[in-house]
Amino acid sequence: MTAASRFTEVLARLVGEPDRDDLLPDQVAAACVAALPVDGASLSYTLLPDRRLPLGASDLQAAAAERLQYATGEGPCLTAQQIRGVVVAPLEELKGGWPLFAVQLVAHTPYRCVVALPVGGALAGVAALDLYLRDPGTPTAGTLADVAAVAELVGEVLADDLAGEEDIVLGLPRSFRALPIVERHRVWLAVGHISGQRALTTSDALSLLRGAAFTLGLDLETTANRVLSGELVIPDLGGPPSS
Structure with a gap:
């Protein structure tokens, strides 16, 4: 089974569970972790350069990692959104490219590598996916190919949810307002x-x-x-x- 297929299967199961009270973006992030060899995932939505929203996260540690990027004003996700491309940041590159964020990430989370990229489709310019790994090394080419495929699906899921919601506040549907x-x-x-x-x-x-x-x-x-x-x-x- 491909990573994209695993993502689709896991997300369908999470969405279909009647006793779950988490919102769709959290479920999407959790499905990313289940489908890929990563330890955490978060989703963000940028309205303006200084107006970045935390859409969802796979767990509390991933949510903390997203907050650290916004708090320090630097990080792979911010760069990925600026260049509209993939940023792969193992620990040594984190320390060299985003030193303040790297110090905080090491101090407050177990993560030592970040892969950040825009989601696919119509939301590529505003929504991004961060994937966090405990391993400080660079992910394999195969893993990065799987990441790109899953990010395309993430964009489709989020866009479908936005398109189907009439109650929009801050550019976001009700299911995103956590x-x-x-x-x-x-x-x-x-x-x-x-x-x-x-x-x-x-x-x-x-x-x-x-x-x-x-x-x-x-x-x-x-x-x-x-x-x-x-x-x-x-x-x-x-x-x-x-x-």
Whole structure:
């Protein structure tokens, strides 16, 4: 059985299980892990350069890996979306190409290699698939061929779900609106708050928020919530955050 066939079979089983309460993107990510020799998978959707949504993940560790890319502002997935192509990043390339992300990934997850690429079809410009491996080496050519085939199917599944949903918010159907997306939206609200207070571009405001999170040793979502509650005040560039 090919990897594409395994993906289709596993996804059909997951979608058909009546007692499952996870959303379609999580099921798609889980099916990727079942079909491919990888240890985790996540899906993301980029509305604008600084507006990236976490669509789904195979498990909590994969979800954490996606958040780290957004929190650090760098990573293979961001590069894959920029170049509209496949990025293969074993550990040594992670350290050289995305050093901040690499340090955080090693510290907070078991993953040591990332393969990132756009999904296939109409969503190739906005949706991407990240695959995470514990092995720090480069995947084989056969594995990468299977990854490309599965990514094509992932794009078809996501596009079909988008096309069949009338209740669209933030460009996403109801089945895509999970808690991680709500939390990422809170980050955007905090960015807008900082931007308005400091008369900054959203990119500069996001940089300030990221810097505060790094300084305080917090994740980006927690930092954003503290900003919105008034518990944390983000200073101008160069000063430490105060609470």
